[in-house]
Amino acid sequence: MDVIMHLFAATQILRKGQSYWKVQLRSGKTYSELDTVLDLRQGKSVPLDWTRDLVGSGDCATITHIWLCTPQGEVCFETPEPYSALQFKRGTANLWTGERILEAQFIGRLEDKVTGRATFAIWDVKRQQLTEAWMSYVQDMGAWHPDEARIGPLNLEVIGVRL
Amino acid sequence: MADFTTLKLQVNAGVAVTDASPTWNDFLFGTANYEMRLCGSGAGAGNIASANWPSFLRPAAVGVIPEMWAYLGSDNSGGLQMKTYDGTSAHYMQARVSWDALGNFASAPILSAWKDNTLPAASPGTQPSPTVGGDGSSFVNGQVTDTGSTSYIKANAFGYGVDTGGVQQTPASNAAGTLIATSGTAGAANPGTGAWLATWQSLQALTQYIQDGVIPKTLTAGFWYFVMAYYTGPGMTGGTLLPVLGMQYSWT
Numbered sequence: 564m565d566v567i568m569h570l571f572a573a574t575q576i577l578r579k580g581q582s583y584w585k586v587q588l589r590s591g592k593t594y595s596e597l598d599t600v601l602d603l604r605q606g607k608s609v610p611l612d613w614t615r616d617l618v619g620s621g622d623c624a625t626i627t628h629i630w631l632c633t634p635q636g637e638v639c640f641e642t643p644e645p646y647s648a649l650q651f652k653r654g655t656a657n658l659w660t661g662e663r664i665l666e667a668q669f670i671g672r673l674e675d676k677v678t679g680r681a682t683f684a685i686w687d688v689k690r691q692q693l694t695e696a697w698m699s700y701v702q703d704m705g706a707w708h709p710d711e712a713r714i715g716p717l718n719l720e721v722i723g724v725r726l
Numbered sequence: 727m728a729d730f731t732t733l734k735l736q737v738n739a740g741v742a743v744t745d746a747s748p749t750w751n752d753f754l755f756g757t758a759n760y761e762m763r764l765c766g767s768g769a770g771a772g773n774i775a776s777a778n779w780p781s782f783l784r785p786a787a788v789g790v791i792p793e794m795w796a797y798l799g800s801d802n803s804g805g806l807q808m809k810t811y812d813g814t815s816a817h818y819m820q821a822r823v824s825w826d827a828l829g830n831f832a833s834a835p836i837l838s839a840w841k842d843n844t845l846p847a848a849s850p851g852t853q854p855s856p857t858v859g860g861d862g863s864s865f866v867n868g869q870v871t872d873t874g875s876t877s878y879i880k881a882n883a884f885g886y887g888v889d890t891g892g893v894q895q896t897p898a899s900n901a902a903g904t905l906i907a908t909s910g911t912a913g914a915a916n917p918g919t920g921a922w923l924a925t926w927q928s929l930q931a932l933t934q935y936i937q938d939g940v941i942p943k944t945l946t947a948g949f950w951y952f953v954m955a956y957y958t959g960p961g962m963t964g965g966t967l968l969p970v971l972g973m974q975y976s977w978t
Contacts, residue, residue: 660843
């Protein structure tokens, strides 16, 4: 995606009160959630996908920096350790209407491969609040706000983290 | 492999449906006139406009609302009774969440109910003012005398839905278990593998909810079966009450 289109897409996301992730690999190449890739099977461009394109390709092992880009600014974690950068979103599907309600986006850096302790940055879409550094554990993630539920164990296979 | 393309509610409804012989009906995204409606025994029908749906009078003692209907795309026709809903624990094929094989769960999903689609925190025991009128919080917040401040909405879920090996878990017997107006424990109630909860859980936003015991296998379509019981009682503030039933989950 060229610079102008990326800037446009970023502006659209941020104006909606949402956020997006961005990473830099050891090669120097950068990717973001706003990028598209050519899907040869479908014969068209599709949005870049964290699990399919970064975890599935093994590129997640070479992430050196991960950003959470939010309406209130950016948070960046350096992630020199392979398989230590993570990202996911949380939301609720209204089962009566089918509406998907995006509630938060998380980036993280695994700090301790024995205990699973990680540092997270969180963009809380519902509350429009940025948390820049919150500690929890990938094997039993807590509640990031008193009114939220404990998230529990994260699916390490899809978020690309290895203990 | 981002979010699911299809994640929807399906309900067992129709003229001749039973637990042993269900007919699953989709609740479609963004389509008008999809409603679940509660009423007294024998009061519902398939051709009543929403504005004329019979009121359920607040009872003198807490009890279940015994009948539920699904309207699937029309305001005043085609409504189907959910015959495996009667507010008791003697059923097992009532509703299910259905998801496709295009997404992944980044953590174990949660089933609960909220006041409305802003998904506010519950305020256990707090009823809306009668002068203002009730809303979804009338159900979700519960009331201290009627429900011990648990939600008036109770639910039970079966097993893991899809286990970590990708095997679908489907109920074959009634949910049974303890189901009373005060049922509900703080935090998560987690069904065991291939089993219902021994005690029904109250659906009260993220104060009391059901959480899957595992993270269903990635890129695997499946269903998570659940049953519901809606109570009401003298402590509930009445009105047009529209709580949201939702599944909270994580994805990459």
